[in-house]
Amino acid sequence: MNVLIVFDTYYGNTQKVAELIESSLSNVESQLIKVDLITQTLVDQYDLIVFGSPTRGFNMTKKIKKSLKNLDYRSKKFWVFDTRMDVDDVDNKLLLKLVKRFGYAAEKMENILIKQKAIKAMDYTYYYVKESEGPLYETMTQKVKDDLIRLNETILN
Numbered sequence: 651m652n653v654l655i656v657f658d659t660y661y662g663n664t665q666k667v668a669e670l671i672e673s674s675l676s677n678v679e680s681q682l683i684k685v686d687l688i689t690q691t692l693v694d695q696y697d698l699i700v701f702g703s704p705t706r707g708f709n710m711t712k713k714i715k716k717s718l719k720n721l722d723y724r725s726k727k728f729w730v731f732d733t734r735m736d737v738d739d740v741d742n743k744l745l746l747k748l749v750k751r752f753g754y755a756a757e758k759m760e761n762i763l764i765k766q767k768a769i770k771a772m773d774y775t776y777y778y779v780k781e782s783e784g785p786l787y788e789t790m791t792q793k794v795k796d797d798l799i800r801l802n803e804t805i806l807n
């Protein structure tokens with residue numbers, strides 16, 4: 651099993667999570683790339699692909715969307731995550747309504763990959779940033795570690 655981790659980022663938070671993920675993977679070959687560098691040849695070399703995107707305007711970034719829609723992931727295993735604001739931090743009723751209605755990046759990334767006939771290795775997850783630009787909440791480091799215990803179990807099985 652080898653793992654390709656693909657991320658996009660504006661302020662570095664999603665990159666930080668992606669780096670933590672890569673350093674927490676045990677006993678597997680892995681590569682970490684910014685989404686700009688993804689190619690079909692690279693995708694074809696990996697068994698599991700992890701995608702991370704910031705949530706922007708209730709969605710994934712355009713580059714992540716393009717990379718999911720334009721390449722072939724048939725029969726590839728995947729896991730996706732996003733970074734997002736914590737709704738408890740949002741003191742704006744209209745924004746809260748919109749978030750409830752339009753959601754976040756991760757579930758939409760998952761849906762595209764399922765349509766692409768990729769295989770979900772693990773349910774999507776998310777990591778909270780403070781305010782709108784971060785940094786990540788301190789508790790997120792532990793959350794990554796907990797998620798990676800699950801991912802490592804999935805990889806081993």
Ligand SMILES: Cc1cc2nc3c(=O)[nH]c(=O)nc-3n(C[C@H](O)[C@H](O)[C@H](O)COP(=O)(O)O)c2cc1C
Pocket residue numbers: 658659660661662663664665703704705706707708709733734735736749754779781782783784
């Ligand atoms: C223009 C803009 C739109 C955003 N839209 C959302 C959103 O719809 N939902 C949300 O939870 N967070 C939203 N955020 C907060 C981002 O999710 C946050 O900036 C991101 O997780 C930071 O990741 P990055 O450092 O990798 O770019 C938005 C931030 C900006 C600047």
